[in-house]
Amino acid sequence: MARRSSSLLRPGLLIGLALLAVQFVAIVFAPWIAPFSPIEANPLDSLQPPNLVHWLGTDELGMDIFSRIVFATRVNLLIGFAAVALSLAIGVPVGVLVGYYRGLGGALVMRFFDFIQSFPVFVLGMALVAVLGQEIWSVVIVLCMLFVPMFARIVRAEVLSLRERPFIAAARCSGANDFAIMFRHILPNAMTPVIVQVSVSIGMAILLTAGLSFIGAGVRLPSPEWGLMVSSGAQQMILGIWWVALFPGLAIVFSVLSFALLSDEAQRLADTARRKEGAR
């Protein structure tokens, strides 16, 4: 008990929450924080190093990097949240059903998931975005194709082990029907690894989105997006113009890190809870 209260003050969690708070401020107040428009080119100010006007410098088109980074928070986090929410909504029920009713249908669904997952992540993404068009929603769909099988698999693995536990048989004896067993008895016990994975997945989504945009298979210019911004500075980096690619990259690192820290904390809490349950 004493440990739980101290775990709330862990530095990892504090840093994670602080970074997350910064991102939410950026999302909500972007127009007031950013001194310049995120999408207006200004060729006269092209490639200025960080200075008092353009705090983080400007890119090739003369757009203010700081303003773009702030606005890009909206795009990147929107994609991440949307993809993970959609994948949860589909993947979790599918995982429960496939784990609970182990029939031919379930086996086929799992084969299909194996299949999708055996494609190289990036190539699948590129091909799909090429097919669906370079839109934010295409990227969301690509991410869902990766995350739905992942969540379904995690939930299914939990359900498979939970359904054999005696408390399920005991619930059946107490008159619970299949629906009650699946969603009242099994699901709450299966959610811990999913919750841990949610936060990790948002980070993964941000990284993948940035990667796709970097090679030109994601969000299109002039939309502010971190990966796209790094990409626009890639050519200059070798010439010693470092600010164009450096700062958006840092934004990615901090954003992904904040979600990783949260998930680590969730994992730690889950572990202590499990140890406590298992201690008896």
Place this chain on the structure above:
Amino acid sequence: MSASPEAPVIALEGLTVGFGGAPVLDGIDLELRPREIFGVVGETGAGKSVLARAILGQLPPGGRIEAGRILLEGRPIDALDAPQAARYRGGRVALIGTNAKALLDPVARVGDQIGRVLRAHGKPDGRTDRRSVRDRAVALMREVGINDPERRARAYPHELSGGMAQRIVIAMALAGEPEVLLADDATLGLDATVQAQVLERLVERSRERGLSVLLITHDLGIVRHYCDRLAVMRGGRLVEVSEVSRFMAHPADGYSRDLLAAARARPALQPPRKSDDRPPIVDVRDLTMHFQVPGSPQPIRAVDGISFSVAPGETLALVGESGSGKTTAGQCLLRLLDNTDGRIVFDGRDITDMKEAAFRPLRRHMQMVFQEPYVALNPRRRVRDLLAEPLALVEPMTGAERGRRVAELLAAVNLDAAVADIRPGELTAGEQKRVGIARALATKPRFVVFDEPTTALDIRVRAQIIDLIRGLQSSMNLAALFITHDLNSVRSLAHRVAVMHLGKILEQGETRAIFESPREDYTRKLLAAELPIDAETSEPASAGSAA
């Protein structure tokens, strides 16, 4: 076996071990003399295992010796020089732990695992070439009673039975040729007949080699049969140290007396019920349950054509060792498993092929108390919700009515009303067992299957649970199927007994008849493997030397 005046091999002087909070071992003084077998008895949480780990110098993380010292032949073990210290574990003092299967490396052949220990201690004679190590490992395996050791040495742990794995662990302990063995609940979880064989072999080898053994257990029967002296442990202290024979006759401490009384409890046998002509409430004919195993053409015949019936108000005990199929049979009765063949008739209705939805209304009349107290309760739900769930089977109820019923149920199993608001994880094993019983009784069923209601409980708690079931039985006029391997509880609860072995019922009859004049060899073996603490049957079962 009177105490010899020789110097002790191991001596503990005021040993105090803590994990930051209150000490787990509190000023333990103890002497282990040469060639003596010394029992340490206590209930869960008494600190028995920590004692063994402390002697071995291998405390769990966070634990440390706060006061006192451990002497090996008069010298403190922390003063041993490096080569002596390296020899200490395994070479002077060896540990035999609980749950042998978890103590073996799952991906290494057991012969090689014994070989690792032999190499570590330079046995035999400092030769570490493949050949002599292997020969020595095989010889050790033969010594602990493993048949065909050459072949078994090449087996992986998962291919061995629990008893066999335990023998390998004993062989590993003997491999370093230590002077002291610490056996920490070494036979916990093994079947009674296997337990007797393994213990017998362990004691025999120790006497032969002149070892001192610290036999840690919660079973006074084991101490009574194998030990010269004993210590009773409670809350990290030794409350009594005594010769075994003197202890059995006159335990000095109050707690020791309670423990002995609970272990000794042999209530009078249930009298045979007066036969009446009411039809049986449960009638089972040729019940069969086979499981298909992937990769094997032969199914596992868990239950292989058993027939029995239970009259209203009657308790039938289904007795057998693990793997006999008794739990499977109970699960078939409640339609938790779909039996392969045979008929099950409940209260005149054939329920064998009923669909779950059609059977659900009948569930209020037949209930089950599950084996493992903890895993049978959903860890995420409060006791209140767990007890209220079956009430939906009875009739619609208001929240207040439901609350009243929950309170009644808790009272019926002697639990505090405050328990309703906590989750199973915060209960003790005995309390969890009670919640399980209350849940089964919530719908006022007419027939209940009790699956191992007394296993994994400490002696005194076990006695309390038996009393509770006995009281409920008579007050509710329950018919029950009582699945167990604990013969003591059978004596106090069952009207009739059916002995099950490898999926079949070997014999059944009145409890007294089975206990006093068993017909089958297997039943006799089962009865003999029990280690009673009463003096009149002091000769231990000699099954061990036969295997």
Place this chain on the structure above:
Amino acid sequence: MPIREFWRRQPRLLRILAVRLALIVPQMFGVTLVAFLLIRLLPGDPARLILGNFATDESIALYRQKLGLDKDVWTQFAIYLDNVLHGDLGTSPFTSKPIIEDLADRAPATLELILYAVIFTVGLGILIAVVSVVRRGSAFDWGARAYGFAAGAIPDFWVALLLVFFLYTVLGWAPAPFGRMDLMLAPPPRITGFLTIDALFAGDWEAFRSAAGRLILPVATITIVNAGAVTKMTHSVFSEIWDAPFVAHMRACGVPERQIIRAALRNSLPPIISVSSFILGFLLGAAVLVETIFSWGGLGQYAVQAVINSDYAALQGFVLVASAFILIVYSIADILYEIVDPRIRT
């Protein structure tokens, strides 16, 4: 059951191999089907999509006939399958070469990169994890955990750019990020297609130095980013085993620590094999980014070009080959997994 009996008498290794090889066939079939459907699902006329916007009407009509577009979908798939089995993946309108040749030209570049990268990634990851578990609570352990954590958050393309900036532009220690070898040098005669190995065969030290030097930055990029994941995963597996009762028991029996580490590592092997194969498969996709930055000229860059040019035939070919490669890697991993874990029944 005589067949069953015969089967059970075969050595375990043989049974494992037979089952896995038998599984590869339907899986390959599935891979081909998906590659086929990828193009079919695109809106528009596949022939026009594949040949590009500048194709003449005749050539399109001819191509439609070749693909069997006037027939039903399954016939079309049969035609495609037949072509694939004969090694015909079509022709790219951009390189005007058979796609199979394009892919074969570029495959060694990618394979050389990701094989070295996997060796370093897995080796470093395991080493860090084992040391930090054995020295639990030490400064090394803390550093390793922080690294495992941060590495997962860093985009690989960004690391690559930083490495280029610091090690090439600023410090000038690393060779230029343009391709696999100095353009001024003649490449060694092609034997394996791996420049480092071919250079050694040819005894050409200068070529070897150049090829190995060019590998440093991309391999370092991949290792830095992915070794963290391997560390994290190995750490959790290895520390669980390190806390297992059997390890405590070995210690209680006086077995030396080195031996205990070996036994624990042996027990962690199955998940390590899975994660290594996963990393290898993942890198084939992830190398796309690194290849682009270092102008590597491998499969990944080819695929990016295909996407940018809407060269669907090339993309289809790449998806097919990449998936087949990953399938083979996973199958090998499965076989190894079953061999090292005696508990798996076969």
